[in-house]
Amino acid sequence: xxxxxxxxxxxxxxxxxxxxxxxxxxxxxxxxxxxxxxxxxxxxxxxxxxxxxxxxxxxxxxxxxxxxxxxxxxxxxxxxxxxxxxxxxxxxxxxxxxxxxxxxxxxxxxxxxxxxxxxxxxxxxxxxxxxxxxxxxxxxxxxxxxxxxxxxxxxxxxxxxxxxxxxxxxxxxxxxxxxxxxxxxxxxxxxxxxxxxxxxxxxxxxxxxxxxxxxxxxxxxxxxxxxxxxxxxxxxxxxxxxxxxxxxxxxxxxxxxxxxxxxxxxxxxxxxxxxxxxxxxxxxxxxxxxxxxxxxxxxxxxxxxxxxxxxxxxxxxxxxxxxxxxxxxxxxxxxxxxxxxxxxxxxxxxxxxxxxxxxxxxxxxxxxxxxxxxxxxxxxxxxxxxxxxxxxxxxxxxxxxxxxxxxxxxxxxxxxxxxxxxxxxxxxxxxxxxxxxxxxxxxxxxxxxxxxxxxxxxxxxxxxxxxxxxxx
Numbered sequence: 310x311x312x313x314x315x316x317x318x319x320x321x322x323x324x325x326x327x328x329x330x331x332x333x334x335x336x337x338x339x340x341x342x343x344x345x346x347x348x349x350x351x352x353x354x355x356x357x358x359x360x361x362x363x364x365x366x367x368x369x370x371x372x373x374x375x376x377x378x379x380x381x382x383x384x385x386x387x388x389x390x391x392x393x394x395x396x397x398x399x400x401x402x403x404x405x406x407x408x409x410x411x412x413x414x415x416x417x418x419x420x421x422x423x424x425x426x427x428x429x430x431x432x433x434x435x436x437x438x439x440x441x442x443x444x445x446x447x448x449x450x451x452x453x454x455x456x457x458x459x460x461x462x463x464x465x466x467x468x469x470x471x472x473x474x475x476x477x478x479x480x481x482x483x484x485x486x487x488x489x490x491x492x493x494x495x496x497x498x499x500x501x502x503x504x505x506x507x508x509x510x511x512x513x514x515x516x517x518x519x520x521x522x523x524x525x526x527x528x529x530x531x532x533x534x535x536x537x538x539x540x541x542x543x544x545x546x547x548x549x550x551x552x553x554x555x556x557x558x559x560x561x562x563x564x565x566x567x568x569x570x571x572x573x574x575x576x577x578x579x580x581x582x583x584x585x586x587x588x589x590x591x592x593x594x595x596x597x598x599x600x601x602x603x604x605x606x607x608x609x610x611x612x613x614x615x616x617x618x619x620x621x622x623x624x625x626x627x628x629x630x631x632x633x634x635x636x637x638x639x640x641x642x643x644x645x646x647x648x649x650x651x652x653x654x655x656x657x658x659x660x661x662x663x664x665x666x667x668x669x670x671x672x673x674x675x676x677x678x679x680x681x682x683x684x685x686x687x688x689x690x691x692x693x694x695x696x697x698x699x700x701x702x703x704x705x706x707x708x709x710x711x712x713x714x715x716x717x718x719x720x721x722x723x724x725x726x727x728x729x730x731x732x733x734x735x736x737x738x739x740x741x742x743x744x745x746x747x748x749x750x751x752x753x754x755x756x757x758x759x760x761x762x763x764x765x766x767x768x769x770x771x772x773x774x775x776x777x778x779x780x781x
Contacts, residue, residue, distance in 0.1 A: 311337040313403050313489060317396065317410040317425075318343050318381075320688075321441055321556035322366040323516045324373045324482055328441035329409040331480035338486050340403050341374050341381040343367055344395060347500070348387045353417070356682035358651035359554075361506035362514055364499045366555050369515030371496060378486045380493040389421040393428035396436075403491055406434050411441035411556070414596045415689045416606035442560065443593045444468065444476045447600035457601025458594070459611070461705045465590050469576045477561045504682070507651045512551055512685050519552035523563060527570055534581035541643070541654040542728040547585065550686035551652070553592065560589050588655075595694035598704055605693055608674055610702035614778050618702070620672040629761050630665050631679055633732075636752075636760035638744055639719035640664050642732035649732075651685035660718050662699035667712045668767040670774055673700035701775065709775035712768050719745040733757070 314333040318341055321327055333339050345367075350360060371381045382403075384395050396408060408429060412422060422438055429436035440446040450458065450467045458464035499506075512518075526547040537545040552558045564575060567586055571578040575586045598605060605611050626635075633641035633648070643657035653661070658680075665676045677696040681687040697703020701711070723729055726744030730737035735755040736744045743751055752759055 312407075313338050313340045313405045313491070315339075315396070315400060315403070315405045315408040316341050317408060318367075318370060319410065319413060319556075320554065321411045322363075322370045322514075323519075323557055323559065324370070324377060325516060326479045326482075326559045326562055327411070327556075328439040328480055329411045330483060332437070332439060333407075333409040334483040334486070336407060338489055339379045339483070340399075340405060340489065340491055341370075341379050342396065342399055343370075343381060343383050344392055345383065345385050345497075346387070346389060346392075347385070349389055351502075354678050354681040355687060356684075357502040357504040357506040358683060358685040359551075359687045360502065361499055361509060362512055362551060362651075362685050363555055364496075365509060365514035366557055368496055369517075369557075371493065373516065375493065376485065377483055378488040379483075380489060380491045381496075382491075383494040383496055385497070389417060390424075392421050393425045396425060397428055397432055397434075400429075400432075400434060408434070408436040410436070410438055412438040413442075414447060414599045416599070416603050419600070442556065443596055444472060444560070445593070445597075447597045450597065457597060459598070459602070459704050461591060461594050464594050464597070465587065468590055468593070472575070477564045479559075479561055479565060507649070507685070511650055512652075514557065516557050519549065519558035520562075522547065522549050522552065523558060523566055527566055531567075531570070531585060532579055532581040535584040536581070538584070539656040539722050541646075541657055542723055542725065542731070546655060548652070550688075550691075553589075554686045554688040554691070560593070563589060591694075592691055594704075595690040598694060599690045605697065605703070606689070610700075611697055611704050612702050615700075615702040617778055619670075619774055619777065621670045623669055623671055626669045626761055627665070627671055627675060629758075630661070630669065630671075630676075634758050635664065635762075636758045637664065637715040637719075638726075638729045638733055638736060638747070638757075639723060640715050642729045645732045647680070647683050651683060653680075653684070656718075656722055658695055659699055660713050660715060662696050663713045664715060666696075666700035667771040668715075668762050668764070670767075670771055673697065673702060710772055712771055714764055716746045716764070 314336045316330050316333045316339055324330060374381050382399055386392060386395055426436045450464060452458055530545050533545050537543060567575060567582050571582045576583055602611055610616055629635050633644035635641055640661050643653055643661050647653040662676055665671050666673045673696045677692060681692055694703060698705055701709040726741045729744045735757050739747060739751060747757060
């Protein structure tokens with residue numbers, strides 16, 4: 310019998326269209342491994358919602374692997390530094406001589422994976438990483454000057470120009486293998502965490518629920534996506550972000566589904582479908598940024614000059630933002646949605662982030678950490694990229710003078726106030742127009758706070774802070 314081949318699963322919790330798994334099965338019988346790094350993940354800000362979803366995703370993966378005759382070995386480690394030795398121990402115990410994994414792109418993950426490859430090489434074994442979560446490996450797409458792209462639109466153009474069918478072709482699902490003598494490990498339960506996770510029924514884990522969401526999106530919502538995606542009261546987004554973040558579905562599966570539904574086009578054809586493809590390309594763009602500009606992984610802004618920005622120390626304002634008590638109904642409704650469901654509508658992520666960074670002039674890193682702690686789809690590259698965009702410190706940084714008016718955003722994207730009423734029940738009985746900006750008397754009547762900052766004054770303060778950077 311040939312030696313088993315190890316596959317190390319991380320944020321790629323699926324058996325369908327999995328590059329590392331497909332490569333391993335071509336070499337011999339497979340043994341799957343998952344290293345749970347709870348202390349490390351918690352130190353780096355991942356909260357109970359994502360960790361619970363991750364754990365349930367591993368359980369779903371274990372069932373799928375069982376159907377293929379592939380055992381799943383589970384180990385707990387405290388830190389990424391323990392990964393090389395732990396994987397080598399498993400290799401010796403199982404007789405495996407090679408390891409396959411799909412690459413991850415933040416700095417810590419890149420360093421961990423490089424250490425694993427080095428350790429296996431020193432032991433006379435092989436470890437190979439695969440670029441599974443992106444169509445192009447970071448660094449493949451470069452500007453005319455040979456630099457990594459720091460602006461999305463030219464990156465997207467280059468992505469579409471260079472894309473070939475092979476880049477997004479699907480990997481076959483492995484056939485069942487003869488069951489090895491190695492038995493799967495029982496999966497441990499998630500230990501008690503500081504914050505209890507949300508009800509898992511809101512986000513069922515696994516490839517099946519991910520595929521179901523993709524199918525429903527394409528059937529009922531996708532063709533309305535471009536026109537209606539910014540309206541939080543109606544479900545027009547895919548709600549696939551948690552599944553993409555942990556690889557319960559691949560970007561290739563999504564893109565192939567679009568091709569089948571859009572006459573073979575990605576950048577053209579139906580406006581809703583092409584707009585959604587654009588969002589998938591954004592996810593890839595931010596992964597390239599993490600590799601090309603690693604300072605963003607070290608709590609530093611992409612725009613170097615913004616390191617001098619004079620952020621305000623405002624614990625009271627930050628607490629009001631976190632609790633959904635800013636006095637701006639759309640902001641507060643969005644923040645309460647986040648805490649209650651572990652998810653927030655994309656338009657509202659921009660609105661709430663810009664409110665914290667611009668209206669309150671509070672360091673965007675505080676908001677980035679709060680989101681990561683609560684989001685079930687918390688993924689470093691996308692979260693960091695979105696926050697830096699809103700704060701005008703990142704790639705494609707919104708011009709520093711752009712500052713969303715939360716009341717205008719509410720009247721435009723929640724014109725009936727239905728979303729506000731859903732998450733701010735104290736405002737539900739108010740007339741529709743009053744929900745966007747209740748009068749002082751109405752606020753007192755329903756016990757809703759006054760605005761903690763005046764929009765015009767906040768805008769002027771933000772402009773002054775950013776202009777000061779150019780005056781230095």
